[in-house]
Amino acid sequence: MSVDFLIKKAKEIKIVIDNNAPEIEKLDQEIGDGDHIFNVQRGIKLVIELEPIIKDLPMSEALNQIAMKVLSGIGGSSGALFGTLFMTMGKSSDIDVGVDYKKAINMFAYGVEAVKQRGKADVGEKTMMDVLIPVANCLKQGIENNKDLKDLMREAIETAEKGMLSTKNLLATKGRASYLGDRSKGHIDPGARSSQLMIKTVCESILNN
Amino acid sequence: MSVDFLIKKAKEIKIVIDNNAPEIEKLDQEIGDGDHIFNVQRGIKLVIELEPIIKDLPMSEALNQIAMKVLSGIGGSSGALFGTLFMTMGKSSDIDVGVDYKKAINMFAYGVEAVKQRGKADVGEKTMMDVLIPVANCLKQGIENNKDLKDLMREAIETAEKGMLSTKNLLATKGRASYLGDRSKGHIDPGARSSQLMIKTVCESILNN
Amino acid sequence: MKKFINSADDFLKESLQGFGAAHKDIVTCYYNPNFIIRSKYAKKGKVALITGGGSGHEPMHGGFVGYGMLDAACPGFVFSSPSPDQMIAAIEKVDCGSGVLFIVKNYSGDIMNFQMAAEMMTGPSETVLTNDDVAVENSSFTTGRRGVAATIIVEKIVGSLAESGGSLVECKNLGNKVNKNSGSMGVAFSSCIVPAAGKPTFELRSDEMEFGVGIHGEPGRRRDKIKSAKEITNELLNAILEDLKPENKDDILLFVNGMGGTPISELYLIYDNARKMLDNKKIKIARSLVGNYCTSLEMQGASITITKLDQELVNHWDTPVHTAGMRWGM
Amino acid sequence: MKKFINSADDFLKESLQGFGAAHKDIVTCYYNPNFIIRSKYAKKGKVALITGGGSGHEPMHGGFVGYGMLDAACPGFVFSSPSPDQMIAAIEKVDCGSGVLFIVKNYSGDIMNFQMAAEMMTGPSETVLTNDDVAVENSSFTTGRRGVAATIIVEKIVGSLAESGGSLVECKNLGNKVNKNSGSMGVAFSSCIVPAAGKPTFELRSDEMEFGVGIHGEPGRRRDKIKSAKEITNELLNAILEDLKPENKDDILLFVNGMGGTPISELYLIYDNARKMLDNKKIKIARSLVGNYCTSLEMQGASITITKLDQELVNHWDTPVHTAGMRWGM
């Protein structure tokens, strides 16, 4: 995984998110404050704009710059959460000497763990963690068991989708949606949906490679 | 004219004004601030409620009490104008020894003159003066020329109606409607309409006596 | 009608009672007739400043009763002039023998009622008539221009002079000077709803605004499509400056006023647009005021007022004031 | 969308610039990252009070930066938490070595961003988390209750202690005490419109209200038919009192807050209804605050906050404060 890869994926994600913008907007309007899509779109735009600045940087520094941009440019919950993800990924050891799939997956899992610490939310609380944690677990297990990469990508896509759909009937206990009590049920969590779409985009592009 | 007569007329006027309330409300909404009907209704109600207090008072005192009630209970332009009318009528000389039609008409004309001073508006400025001044003039001339009372009442009703209708195409130069400039044209003045209805009610009841 | 209200008839009384109770350290409210005076009597020998007008413009005027500003305010029914008995009752409480200055917005009803009060009272009185609304074409044959937000500037500055011992005539002259130095114009995005009427005073389409609107929702210069804040601010400013014709060297007070339903974040945005335009014209903003001061119930909209300042006016503007709606220096 | 606005993207910046320019005697605004600090530096040795949160609640929080209250405020985008770089930049300007107290409303986004700032900064910091909104059922397993208007009471009272030399821990403890002593609940008659969204956050029918609404237009306890001011006030008060359980002898601060689109005449009416109900319950109102302090853009609505007071809190409430949004004693 290279900085160039990160930027390419950001561009692909932008298209997917833009295509699904009305749906994501509606989800955060239903159980949040309606800004999640704007936050995510602003964040992706800022990351893509970083290209000329970060394209020749070592991975750790590039990720740190991305993290700072996401953190400061998005604000809100998702700024802190995605910022923490990238900041922590950038702190993984030995990433400036090259990142293979195994290392990339460990970075991601390390990042997700930090996001979990940051938000104090676990699986089942109707947040993006219902996507991130299962996907991180699935990837880690798969790579440790030397699963075929393409099979693993397919599995990750399925896991993300399952996690995202699972939020629908959950009662929110973290984030803004928790203020709704029982009325949070019946709606998919917007952060779970946007995370799932991003994961799907990245995994599919590896699949089609 | 007795205090009893005044109260009876107030009660009759109440019915007529209530029947025409939606129209008067609309007129003040179109070229004023929409409160004229409420002001007039509040004023009439207060006058009628004065009955037990004023019914045995001399005419001058009764009119003064009516004036104070109208003044304080209505507020706005019409409070000051109708208040001035009654206050001045009450100041006419020799009214406590009995008021015949001639004296009543002189009282009214005297009152209208004071209203004109108060509001600084003359005929043609699209206010209630377009009704009050012509009616006062018609009554005064008629009684001086010893016109038949019933004929005079018919003439007053016609004069009031003509004055009221004349306001429609006038440009307002006094009162709230004047802020509208040319856009005041095409609407009957609410104060002219309410005054005309009151005059009509009183004159008709004398006619049908 | 969506209002915090129990009945249209009780609206004014309950609102006044709440105001009086919440600010009992500053004001005392009286009822039947309604008037508001300072809870601490002003010093002997001071000219008494009394104002009034229809309710629905809060904090104007009750919110400006207190040290350094008004001695009494007489609130009429919503958008209806107060009646002379209110002024007479207030005068009885606050006149300490040095005369009464009435500050009256130029509306027929207000003028006539204050005039009657002046005729009924025994002591000397003078009147300052405010007519700062440049939306209305001026003409000596008509009622003339409306008095709007600059009335508050008059009240603050004359209040300061009266507090410092100015005579009745001096106060009147200063009030007239501030009024002459001031121009205002407003725009509405929505109508207000008078409680007794229960429905909007006027209807605006979802893309329309009323340009030059009055503080009772009276129609303005024209109805127009909604424009950007810059375009609106520019047009309001130009109308005012055309009227006031400030010279390059003139300092001004820039007052961005909310109509009641517009958040102050938008008022500050207007202020920002206005100050840049004034800067381009080399007009210096010496003092500023931003907020909901002269409102029209829940109307969405704003007005801009500019007052040309000289040292005398600046000095009086800066003196301490302690009212519910405006407070500094104490 | 009827707003005084040039573009959704520029809304915050232009509004902040206007705010900074209009109050340059009190605050200085910085941009990219955005933060607001006092124009006059606080004295050496003072604990720095820093707060922040989404914009759209003006005057909260920028309007409470100044002597006797906050040292800095970090405004996020409309209804979005600020980011840690804003806090870090503000800390650099206002931390004078005695530590930083963050006052944070209990929202996931705010908490996480302030937490990251606390981790990134070098000096000592503490956090007071406000969660006064009794509309949300409390539970230790969830995010818990929202922080709303009582945050301002915390800012005033802790601001006074910090000004008089209170230590970081003392300030934190006092802040927690005020928060624990406070309860709030609100009701909305209309939705606000977030500039970036361009349409109402939620829809209410012409006879509906949202009971227990959040300050971002989050749904409340239930949607209900509009009721009289007395019924609404009664229900808000009861919900708060049930939570706070004041004793007969307790003095309270009664704070009637407007959401931005409701005129203060209606807020005073609510105040009047509330004080009579409290009087019946023999609860004494020792201090009062009525106005638009913690708003939700142009939302029509109001909230009631009650804070149980003791002598310590009253003393700190009464000390001089000099901010754009709250000023007395100086």
Ligand SMILES: Nc1ncnc2c1ncn2[C@@H]1O[C@H](COP(=O)(O)OP(=O)(O)O)[C@@H](O)[C@H]1O
């Ligand atoms: N404590 C938390 N832990 C993990 N994810 C969270 C947490 N709080 C919120 N989220 C996620 O953030 C999403 C909302 O993000 P966004 O709308 O951008 O921020 P905000 O809630 O501040 O408006 C939610 O849908 C949820 O997935």
Ligand SMILES: Nc1ncnc2c1ncn2[C@@H]1O[C@H](COP(=O)(O)OP(=O)(O)O)[C@@H](O)[C@H]1O
């Ligand atoms: N200066 C004036 N002279 C005579 N009549 C006037 C004057 N100003 C207003 N009016 C009358 O008063 C009427 C409006 O009364 P009303 O609505 O009760 O008071 P306001 O204008 O204060 O709301 C107008 O229709 C007009 O007939």
Ligand SMILES: [Mg+2]
């Ligand atoms: Mg959101």
Ligand SMILES: [Mg+2]
């Ligand atoms: Mg009228």
Ligand SMILES: [Mg+2]
């Ligand atoms: Mg009126």
Ligand SMILES: [Mg+2]
């Ligand atoms: Mg948000």
